[in-house]
Amino acid sequence: MLHYYKLFWLNALNIKGRSRRKEYWYPILMNFLLSIVIGLSTYLLPIPSILEEIVGWIIYILLTIAMFTATVRRFHDVGMTMLLPIIMFIGTLMDDLSELVNLNITTNLHSFVYIILIIAAVIYLVIAIVALVICCTNGQQEVNKYGRNPKNS
Template sequence: MLYYYKLFWMNGLNLKGRSRRKEFWYPELMTFIISLVASVLNYIIPIPSILAIIIYWIFTIATYIANFSVSVRRFHDLGMSMLFPIIFFIFGIILGVTNNYIAEINTGSFLYTLFVIIGVIYIVMCIISLAICCTNGSKKENKYGKDPKEI
């Protein structure tokens, strides 16, 4: 499992080629475990909030970039282009940046309705992405390279 996490960070900016399901899911599991442990430690050990925020943002940005690249390679494994991951991650960034401001918007306004629609679209895209990332890759060579199980 640690091998795939190391591979996840080594290929963090690689958008070419294909990746197996293991290359996608083991780093997701490790990121979840690290986030959980960090949250517990942050609760137990009192550290300055500015330091916790800086560490959080560095980890989040690095993980977000690496998740994007492995998602692109996972879609390549199925013979799909990187258009869906680009749109998916743009929606995620929009919702992440505006998350703190949604509570302050009047619920009857157009902007609130727009954010709700974007949120629903994002949830649907999450389900689609999850289904795609759980699917077996194509066993034949495609335009993105050979089957990663053969390499």
């Protein structure tokens, strides 16, 4: 498992090539376990909140970029383009920006904006479920336009 986590960070900026399911799912498991450990340590240790926020955002940005590239390589292994990962990445960025920016919306536009946001959230959820299914499927056994099968390498 540590081997695949090392590969995850070595290929953090690589969107070319293909990734096996193990190269995708083991880093997700490791990131989940590390987030639990980091969360417990920040709860137990007296860390200044500003330092916690800065380090948290840096880790979040690094993980988001690395997971985006891993998802792209996983889609390449299945033989698909990087369109869905780009849409998901933009959706993640939009969600993060909406949390950072607090817009004052007039009452006339208030319900309209919420309806648009709900529709966008449903579309994003459908895309995320489709991407999850794609990331769980077997890669193409033969060579595709993104390279050789990493399982045979």
